[in-house]
Amino acid sequence: MPKIALLGYGKMGKTIEQLALDAGDEIVLRLNADNATALTARNLQQADVAIDFSHPQTGFKHVEACLKAGVPVVSGTTGWLDRFEEAKTHCLQQKGAFFYASNFSIGVNLFFALNQKLAELMNDWPAYQPSMTEIHHTQKLDAPSGTAITLSEDIAARLKRVEGWHEGTDAAEGQIPIQAIREEEVKGTHEIRYASAVDTITIRHEAHSREGFAKGALQAAHWLIGRKGVFGMSDMLGL
Incomplete structure (x- = not known):
């Protein structure tokens, strides 16, 4: 071994x-x-x-x-x-x-694949604007998380109207706003939303343990x- x-x-x-x-x-x-x-x-x-x-x-x-x-x-x-x-x-x-x-996480990497596919589909639906929230434990030093950055970069590589990401809610046009939240004992949660005037599509991964x-x-x-x-x-x- x-x-x-x-x-x-x-x-x-x-x-x-x-x-x-x-x-x-x-x-x-x-x-x-x-x-x-x-x-x-x-x-x-x-x-x-x-x-x-x-x-x-x-x-x-x-x-x-x-x-x-x-x-x-x-x-x-x-x-x-x-x-x-x-x-x-x-x-x-x-x-x-x-x-x-x-x-x-195996689950997160399946989530990556789902995120990539959804981003490709959204090229035909410009009314939906993406945003992201990630939540981690208070000991995590970097923000946004590396996972959130990977998710946003995967979207930018596939969704033509997205050029990058921005931490916070004041993102410019073409940027994905990422809200980074730090709370006690949260193992890791990532949520991606596509919002239009009439509805919102959400995909989410939540880790239960390390x-x-x-x-x-x-x-x-x-x-x-x-x-x-x-x-x-x-x-x-x-x-």
């Missing part, structure tokens, strides 16, 4: 750890703010794969360190995607393996071992 490095040992890291141990995997590194100096090539190379759920400020650093050490890395950390293309370039240069998803995200991340880690390249959930799930 694979040896795993956990980069980030908060609630998500501990949930992944429990699932991994139940599956017979071995955890060889648990990295958090208290032992950040343990992020060395030697320590990383003990692992067959690394899983990063850390902090927006450390996400790129962790991915880069794994790629330099020749260790496949699965990243679920959001808020650092301004450097995502740089990470992809590093991966290809190092001939490494990098798996990124803004959300590892286990769905953790299962997907662990599945991705197992899947990534032995592969080379840059991957996402659509590659693993065949969506």
